[in-house]
Amino acid sequence: MFDVKGKKILVTGASTGIGACTAELLASRGATVGLHYNRSSKEANDLLQRIYEFGGTAAILQADLLDASSHKSLVDAFICSFGGLDVLVNNAGGIHGFKHFLEMDDASWDDTFMINVKAPFFIAKEAFAFMKDNGGGKIINISSISAKYGGSSHSMHYGAAKAALDSLTKGMSRHGAEYNILVNSIRAGFVDTPFHKKINRQNIDERVRSIPLKKAGEPIDIARMVLFLASEAGDYVTGETFTVAGGD
């Protein structure tokens, strides 16, 4: 039921955290995986080696998604390397300018929207165009529980960006259905990844205590939901937003 053998899957932001774990899980289940990264070259190469060691098939692709010209070329490079695209996992994301919203500046707002909305939209647009002419496919967007709560005082722009991503999920799914293109979002809760170190988040223990299950999520918790959606188990599911957040 959770078979993805032979599927060609592009995972953006596959160098660390949720994306790396997802890419490894999918490769271990027989998918051919494109490991996209931006700055974490060593981590991406280490992951590639681990996948080779268990006999998996993968390749790495570098692109800075803050650069709009990279969106189409990333999808083109994947399709050119692997001869197709069955599943896109729009995972790359993060917060630029983790500071009180009263101190928000244009650049932080723009970069946060670029990495969490514009880049996933334009990457999905390219994937959609290919899938439309090639029997369909799946697009899985990694969103955040922030979209539900509107983010914190320091991540309101990020919450808004992920909410926009969830809206795009719904919109694209409605237009994808006739082409057998299934589009879903996963709202991740607090997951233990480098994400929190990058924004220098304080009060981590307090945040974890606020989660009903009283523990941080692990990347594998999100990766398993991606596997579910990418596999046959998800073949009648589209336009949905799944929360994987320990009860948050």
Ligand SMILES: NC(=O)c1ccc[n+]([C@@H]2O[C@H](COP(=O)([O-])OP(=O)(O)OC[C@H]3O[C@@H](n4cnc5c(N)ncnc54)[C@H](OP(=O)(O)O)[C@@H]3O)[C@@H](O)[C@H]2O)c1
């Ligand atoms: N961790 C959480 O608590 C949490 C909660 C909800 C949602 N999420 C979402 O889950 C997704 C994965 O986050 P994570 O927690 O795994 O964080 P992470 O470990 O920081 O991973 C972020 C990934 O995104 C890539 N990325 C960031 N900026 C990029 C850029 N400009 N161009 C290309 N790639 C870029 C990074 O690539 P390089 O390192 O190679 O530059 C990295 O692979 C994100 O969309 C995030 O918003 C996370």
